[in-house]
Amino acid sequence: MSIQGSLGTFLGVEMAKPKVGFFELSSCEGCQLQLLNNEATLLEFLSLLEVVYFREGMTEKSNDYDIAFVEGSITRDDEIERLKEIRHNAKIVVALGSCACFGGVNQLKNRFHDLEWVKKEVYGDYPISTRKAAPIADFIDIDLEIYGCPVKKEEVERIVSRLVLGKAVTHPQYPVCMECKANENICLFELGEPCLGPVTRAGCDSWCPSNRLGCWGCRGPAPAANFKQLKEIVKRYNIPVERLLDRLECFGGFQNIVTDMRGSGGKGENET
């Protein structure tokens, strides 16, 4: 990537200061809010970047950016056009948060076969154009995913500093259990609550389990996730499989798994 602006030198090496834009499609904008949240490091974070587009944080707008962070999923046709334009303008496109990566909470509506009914229920006599919610990678090539609902600011900081330094960006390959055990939490299963920690990609520092909320899988599947065993575990702890499927469906990262599970003995979508 060749980037114009300069950040000064790092150990004598000239550093690029990338121009970045933050964009939202269908989302709650909570991920962008996270970026403004960590006041202790906010100024240092912003000094690494030249922010040229950030509707939630500034008035000025420019389409001259190197890196685009895109939050949200695609739920309308006009968003596809906007996304393609962002892809055209940016050298690097980053899917920011679960909606952009997997469809997020928005994709829950995809469970309804009749979207017209959903529209009527939500918008009444003021219908809007809408389509099945989808991750942005369904429409454009993306360069990087940052998982989470919302994203973890510390992780974004680590990734951004690596982008600036030209270091490889990596994600943990292990599941949330690894971080949860390091935090010495009581296992949520022992407290009678289902938890997707064993199958969900870590990196959140077991944010929810550390606060005694079982993991809902917002970061999507860990590479070696063992879903067959998770189903056995849920049964052994007398937790209805439907509660497991609810969690797996919530953020969209486990769509294929849910389809498989429902196909092989999981309850159908109209049963409770």
Next chain:
Amino acid sequence: MIFKVFPAEELAALYELLAVNPIVGPVLKGRDKKDNALYDFALTSGFADLALDYGQTMHSAKKFFLPHREDLCTFTLSDHDWDKHVDYGAYQHTVLFGLHPCDINALNKLDKVLMESVYPNPFYGAKRSNMFIVGHSCSPTPSCFCRSMASDSVIRGFDLFLTRLDDSYFAEVNSAKAYHLLEKIKSYHATDRDHKLFRHAVSEKNKKITAQVDTSDLTKILDMEFHADVWQEWGDKCLSCGTCANVCPTCYCYGVEEEVDLDLRHARKEKLLYSCNLVDFAEVAGGHNFRPESHTRLKYRYYHKHRGFVEAYEESLCVGCGRCGNACLADITVPEVIASVRGGDNNGK
């Protein structure tokens, strides 16, 4: 060994004498949904915090000598130069109060690898050298198989080891510090009667140990059964989540990461405890993974504990504390895995 005895009510006085230092001990962490007590090691703020009748803690006391994350060094960067800072993280003596024999044996095993090897680990050594250890007798749980691993009793690696008798404590005194400490409370040299009470208490404890692992010829049997089908079966269950290694008192494998702070003026090299069951544990530069399959990773954890370490040190790296089996959501326990590998030549539970 010097054996002394003191009245049970003097234990609080002993705690207070030690309390000029931070005291880490077993504390009640919470209760599960069946109302069973759950314990862990934590910094205590008073004698009342100590739950010395704990069965087993969920996690080992590892974070006090092998933290999950630890800076190996930090850097201050200037335009064309840098300063390196190394901090072993041992500023004060720490008292570990109430360790069971399994956990003290675990420290002794770690000492062999991390202090007595060709390349000692100064981070571990600094903390270990500044530790005062008060061991405490245990009441074995159904998952304890320490006796099979010769870790049910301990002869070194502690300052003081206390065994609860009826209304007194039998103290094994293993350091000058501990000897002088006991002089400050009401104590006396153990009598023949105390020796008998001690041996009775130990035999009562041993009766409670029900879980077993047959370790006879185990290194050879593991060699013979390298391709056994049972590994695949356990591998199919394994979640590759690293929980077993995290709760284990002797797992010491780690990875190293380097991070530059956001201000680009500071950086650190950080050590993270890792687990051989994690999918990328054996992934090397270029992307090749020597153990992409779950069962190969699970197998090597057993080979390290029960074969490689035994061949190198003539003892197992496993102390039989049972934590990995307790914590494993897939119910993979050492006695069952070893029994299955042995092909049913015992019925270890």
